[in-house]
Amino acid sequence: TYTLNLLLSSIVKLKCYSAAIQLHMKMNLVGIEPDLCTLTILINCYCELGQVDHGLCLLGEALKRGYDPNQKTFSTLIKGLCEQGKGVYALQLFENMTEKGIEPSMVTLGTLITGLCKINEVGLALELLKKMSNGNCKPNGVVFSPVIVALCKEGSVDRALNLFSKVITDPSISPDVVLYSSLIHGLCNSRRLSEAIRIFDDMTSQGISGNVVTYNSLIHGLLQNGEWKEARKYFDEMVDRGISPNIITYNSLIHGLCQNGQWKDAKIYFNEMVNRGILPTVRTFNNLIDSFFKEKKIGEAFELFELMIKTDQKPIENNRCTQIARQFQEGKFSTTESWFKEMQSYGQFPD
């Protein structure tokens, strides 16, 4: 059974959920009995396949076999219920487990809070947090970041700020880089960059250093706000501090620089990224190609389009620049009129 679980676990890591379920059924026929861990893995599989009901049946099976479902079993189900939009049932299950004498762990609480936030039930999440902070087990820092993210997303940035200041002044909670980054990201997306930077500086002075995600949010936010020089400053700072930019950094940077008309720099970063061994994704290509078309750099755009195809990437369908590039490929722009027309759809007039 131990070996079976090991195997199931790696199958799940590959996201082959139905394969895992089938394997379990076969092994069951051969007489290998599932333990609680097996069942928890399978519950997760059913949840991922959108079949929470089957997951609940497995909880029943666990009970029938005399197993005591633990925090992990319940967390898995709670997550599944939330992902199906059944936040109320998730809350019920959370309360049920408490009644049964299984103390929810921080992870269980975090799972529930995250699940509720992701289905726009921030209200329920906040209510639950309030109840929990009056109880015996105080929420840790982790459970607050999904709430902050959700509040920002729904536009209640000020409420997020409020909650954040309560959290960081609470002596029983030690804020971490994720908590700060969540707020920084929310502020960036609301174009409140000076506040984002202030929080970033606060974080640094608290001895918490930003990581690649923190910098990504800032760089992206600055670029969306037209502050591309600032964005490059943070990019340099990040590299100076020994933080390696990742594909998301480069995609944000390239896209943002293009939007700000800095396509030459964008191309430099594209080359830098390749030199660093970071493989451009189809997004990277699309951003650059799109921008080259807009800049009427047809040759460069087409060169990249071919490079994209050479390096494995499938062009994005339903996309203006893919369509135009294809038509180039097929030699459809033999007439100036057709080209003219296509380029007009870009809001540009060919020279």
Next chain:
RNA sequence: CAUAAAGACCAGGCCAG
């Protein structure tokens, strides 16, 4: 601490407004 559970970052298209 083991085989199972929680938080932050990137383009476009479509639909809704």
